[in-house]
Amino acid sequence: MNRSVCFLLALWAAGSTVAAQPYRDVALEAGLGAILRASGAAVADIDLDGDLDLYVVSPEERVEGDPTTYNHLFRNLGDGTFENITAGSGIEPFDGGYRRGQQGNRFGVAWGDYDGDRLPDLFLARVGPERLYRNRGDGTFEDVTVQAGVFGRDDTANDVAGAWTDLDGDGDLDLYVSAWIGPNRYYRNEGDGTFTEMAAELGIVDGGFTWGVLPWDVDEDGRLDLYVVNDFGPNRLYVQQTDGTFLEDTDAWAVGDPGNGMGVALADVNDDGRGDIYVTNIYDRQPNPLYVRHGQQYIDRASDYGVQDAGWAWGVEFFDADHDGDLDLYVVNGFPTDPATNRFFERDGAGFTDVSMGSGTDGAPEARALVVFDREGDGDLDLFVGNFRAPSVLLDRDDPAGNWIGFDLDQPGMNRWAVGAEILLESGGRTMRRYLDGMDMLGQSLVPAHFGLGSSETAERVEVHWPDGVVEVWLGLEAGRYHTLVRGTSTAVETPPDASGDAAPWPNPAAGWVTVPAREGAVEIYDVLGRRRAHRPLDARGRVSLEGMPPGVLFLRTARGAIFSVMHTPEFR
Incomplete structure (x- = not known):
């Protein structure tokens, strides 16, 4: 075969690869070219207009005139492009209080509605005092850190991330803060715009070099538990007890992972109805485990599924990239001393296949953050990859064949x-x-x-x-x-029973009276629009009257914050 023919075949093969490439970087055309460095990133519909907006954290303290140090808030314009609305938002810039850390001094971002107005509020983690911003609903944010009570850390701490979760089950979102240096903290939401720090009291300080955290009900008793992912040592699982405190029970569940834990993702990978967890590590020191549920503990089956090698891994997400009904896996990675490509694993039946090469997902610019979201609202999931020392990328997916x-x-x-x-x-x-x-x-x-x-x-x-x-x-x-x-x-x-076996109001449907799983106090009654209709006491048998309430679904909130639904059918009394 002569050189001309070889060249033409090589050119044809390269062209075929490009043509078949399902992902392409559209960051510049989407309006995200200003993101020159990134640490954490997250999306939420901050203006409730039906599309997802983006906040990105730069790892370094803001320096005027140096755009690599700027955080960014982007508003989605509804067509998959973004407008930078950082200026005037009230989020940037903020006061000093920084100390330079190993990975920079600004890290994570968490969207969560802590005050119940459905407007996503913003938590920022950094080296030194963190920041909490309340969404005003007009495109601006108010710094409420001090009055909310989450301003309690000096510059000796290295806070990296926040997790909004209703850990105490009282109906509002609490905040768990991960620290790479210093103790982790848990802020209990008091329901009035303030928080109380209670990590030590509840037994969830941890004290490891924490990067990630995952709240989920591992023992299926109706109470959230907490999985803490640590660098330089074992991860820990804290199981919530009936009194609201936590017991560290990692060994019993076999999810310790003695490597350098960073990211974590939860999914039901084998469709058995139970959550499985994937943890990102430094592969050449400790393979990335995929903990699959077997009875009352977990077994690492990463090698069986083909996902143990993902390099020096950070962000990770399960999602159905091709709309075929099963979950695929994307892992971003890299470090200056160990550069590696990002890994895209496609589910292929019994396991996963690394299809990174030729897919457009195998960049290698030292990634940290990964956000999987639908920027255009068309059902195709896009991948935002925040790179630590290079511009971020936004990977747009060509239309998958399946429905969604x-x-x-x-x-x-x-x-x-x-x-x-x-x-x-x-x-x-x-x-x-x-x-x-x-x-x-x-x-x-x-x-x-x-x-x-x-x-x-x-x-x-x-x-x-x-x-x-x-x-x-x-x-x-x-x-x-x-x-x-x-x-x-x-x-x-x-309404399934909880661990006490007495969680459901009865009868349901109900006419006239309903027995509530609460032995004393009163209940507040809400209609389906969330309007408070009545505040009524329970009788000696734990019953409340529905007299005068509208027909249909009602919500009953007990004095302890539990919420139950009941179908009110007065016509069948």
Whole structure:
């Protein structure tokens, strides 16, 4: 074969690879070219206009005239492009108080609605005092750090991330702060705009070099537990007890991972109805584990699934990239002394296949943050990769062949976005599950749950497990769009018992009186629009009267903050 023919064949092969490449970087055309360095990143619909906006943290203290040090707030214009609205937002710049850390001095960002107005509020973690900003709803934010009570750290600490979660189950979002140097902290939301720090009292200080944290109910008792991911040592699992304190029980669940833990992702990888966890490490020191649930403990099956080698790994997400109904895996990585490419693992039945090469996802500019989100609202999930020493990339996916469906949740009370809920979807003979924790490496987002449906044109059954344990079911939802599932508007209400065996109000449906799982005090009654209709005492038998309440679904909130739904049918009294 002569050289001309060889050259033409090589050119044809290269052209075929490019043509088949499903992802391409669109950061510049999307308006994100100003992001020259990045640490944490997260998205949320900050103006409630139906699309996802983006905040990106630079790792270095802001220096006027040096754009590599600027944090950025971008508003989504609705067509997948972004406008930089940092100036005038009230978030940048802020006061000093920095000390230079090993990885810079600014790290993580977390979106969460702590005051129950459905407007996402912003928490920023850094070396020194962190910052909490309340969303005013007009494109500006108010620094409420001091009055909220989360300003308690000097420049000896190295806080890296925050996690909004209803850890105490009282209906509002608390805040757990991870520290790479210094103790972790837990701020309990008091429901009045203030927080109380209680990590030591509850037994969840940890004290390791923490990068990531994952709140989820590992023992399925209705109470959230806490998995803490540590650098330079073992991760720890804290299991919540009946009195609200936590017991460190890592060895019993076999999830210690003695490597250099950084990122963590939760998913049901084998469709058995239980959460499995993937942890990012430094591969040549300790392979990345994929802990798959087996009975009452976990087994590392990363090598069986083919995902143990992901380099010097940081951000990680499970998502259905090709809409075929199973979860794929993307891991970003890199370090100056150990450069490596990002890894895209496609689910191929029994395991995963590394398809990074030729996919457009295998960049190698020392990545940290990863956010998977639908910037255009078209069902195709895009990948934002925040690079530590280089401009960030936004990887746009060519249209996958399969159908898809997405869900936002809305419920009354303080946790309007239902952070901590789970969604089960039945379609085409299989059941898929999504966890609404929003956790990313150095970031927490408020994003819709997304499912690939393959050739199915409807979601046959959608089951929402609200954070308080109430289960609602929707049937026959149309594919190809996002649905907002409002609590109390479902086809059916199913409330499973909690660990005490006495969690459901009865009878349900009810007419006249209903017995509530509370032995004393009173309940507040809300309608499906979240309006408070009555405050009524319980009688000696734990019953409350529904006299005068409208027919349909009502929500009963007890004095301890538990929320129950009941179908009121006065016509059948």
